[in-house]
Amino acid sequence: MALLDREHLRSGRIARIAGELYLDMHLLQPALALLRQVLETGSDDPHATAAFEECRYLADRSAIWQSANRTITESLARLNACARGRGSSVSGPIHIVCKLDTIGGTERRALNLYRSLSPHADVTLWSTQPAMPCHRNEFPVRHIAAGDAPAGGTLVLVGTYFACEAWLEASPFERVVICHNLAEQYANLASRLRQIEANPSRPRVELTFPSGLFQQTVGLPGRVEYSPVDMDAFRPERSRRVATGRLVIGRHGRAYPLKFHPNDPSFFRAVMARGHRVRVLGGTAIAPAFAHDRAPLPDLLAVGAESARDFLGSLDVFLYRKHPELFETCGTVITEAMAMELPVIVFAEQCGASELIEHGDNGFLVHSETEAMHLIDRLAEEPALRERVGRSARATIVELMRRQESAVIEYYLDGRD
Numbered sequence: 001m002a003l004l005d006r007e008h009l010r011s012g013r014i015a016r017i018a019g020e021l022y023l024d025m026h027l028l029q030p031a032l033a034l035l036r037q038v039l040e041t042g043s044d045d046p047h048a049t050a051a052f053e054e055c056r057y058l059a060d061r062s063a064i065w066q067s068a069n070r071t072i073t074e075s076l077a078r079l080n081a082c083a084r085g086r087g088s089s090v091s092g093p094i095h096i097v098c099k100l101d102t103i104g105g106t107e108r109r110a111l112n113l114y115r116s117l118s119p120h121a122d123v124t125l126w127s128t129q130p131a132m133p134c135h136r137n138e139f140p141v142r143h144i145a146a147g148d149a150p151a152g153g154t155l156v157l158v159g160t161y162f163a164c165e166a167w168l169e170a171s172p173f174e175r176v177v178i179c180h181n182l183a184e185q186y187a188n189l190a191s192r193l194r195q196i197e198a199n200p201s202r203p204r205v206e207l208t209f210p211s212g213l214f215q216q217t218v219g220l221p222g223r224v225e226y227s228p229v230d231m232d233a234f235r236p237e238r239s240r241r242v243a244t245g246r247l248v249i250g251r252h253g254r255a256y257p258l259k260f261h262p263n264d265p266s267f268f269r270a271v272m273a274r275g276h277r278v279r280v281l282g283g284t285a286i287a288p289a290f291a292h293d294r295a296p297l298p299d300l301l302a303v304g305a306e307s308a309r310d311f312l313g314s315l316d317v318f319l320y321r322k323h324p325e326l327f328e329t330c331g332t333v334i335t336e337a338m339a340m341e342l343p344v345i346v347f348a349e350q351c352g353a354s355e356l357i358e359h360g361d362n363g364f365l366v367h368s369e370t371e372a373m374h375l376i377d378r379l380a381e382e383p384a385l386r387e388r389v390g391r392s393a394r395a396t397i398v399e400l401m402r403r404q405e406s407a408v409i410e411y412y413l414d415g416r417d
Helices: 012-024 028-040 046-059 061-081 105-117 133-138 183-197 212-218 264-273 283-290 308-313 332-339 352-356 369-381 383-413
Strands: 094-098 123-127 141-143 154-158 175-179 204-209 248-252 277-281 299-301 317-320 344-347 364-366
Touching: 012 028, 012 046, 028 046, 046 061, 061 183, 061 204, 061 212, 094 105, 105 123, 105 133, 105 154, 105 332, 105 383, 175 183, 183 212, 204 212, 212 352, 248 308, 248 332, 264 277, 264 283, 264 369, 277 283, 277 308, 283 299, 308 332, 317 332, 317 369, 332 344, 332 352, 332 383, 344 369, 352 383, 364 369, 369 383
Parallel strands: 094 123, 094 154, 123 141, 154 175, 175 204, 248 277, 248 317, 277 299, 317 344, 344 364
Antiparallel strands: none
């Protein structure tokens, strides 16, 4: 990619916009150079200042993570050296805690973990906020409130992005398992560890990670535990279309800007120009980009407008790409699509689920829009390829879940009778 010549960007505003564009593309060094140029002219543009600080953070992110992880590793060692009954079996109930007021991969991880463990142990599912009706209707969710909080046995924190109040410091536990599943949550993880360190019951503390890629990146001790997939729910109910030509291509996930690449609107337009239909559940985050477009338009649905299973059942191909700034620690939406026998096309950079995909066998890994479009063209013309890759994708997730479920039950029950 040819870079802009800074000497020709004499307007501070244009230089700032160019720097923000480089930042969106995660081209950090040219972005830093342009934004620094703007600030060195004495500009008090708050947008330039904010973009420069964000750019500088992203450039230093690996070093920041390494420093934070050293602190977290030391905290874990200190906690477990002082833990009561370390190395012994744990008795009592299992408490699964998450923030269940929305729909996303972390929430489904908590729900599916409850589904796996509840037939084998006394398990309670808790939410730190009032849970969504769709969760309450399917699961017995308890809301953590004054006088009603987890206590005893094993505490499982699914995520660290939500606050845990004084109960985490006061309630007795023998063991705490924390699912560390977001790259930018190291500060919150450190905060949870400090709270646990103040707990007089002195539980032992363990970490789980949603992919091998993420664990290797953060370099923390623990075990890899892919988000469980309900294989009965995520099962194709109809045969895939065998015709060539027009496909329904899409994805689902949180309506969160960093879940989308800055060039996704342009790429979706190119896909629709080839005659395909684009559907995105959780796509309202990019709806403004199409405000002035004429038909064809993508179907951009709000989160919850359809169930994930029904939505995936409407697709022929699942396509996943995220913002370059986001580290996708796994990508539950990808494994759910694979379970639905969909051929998946995944932009592989910093995406944990990519380690489950063997290119051309159970899915496709790409690194550019050109590669992705080539595969879309090929899949449109080769229904047999769509069928073969989709079946292999489901077989991969079936085997992964079969192997993992017994290991998960053994791990969380930890010697119970």
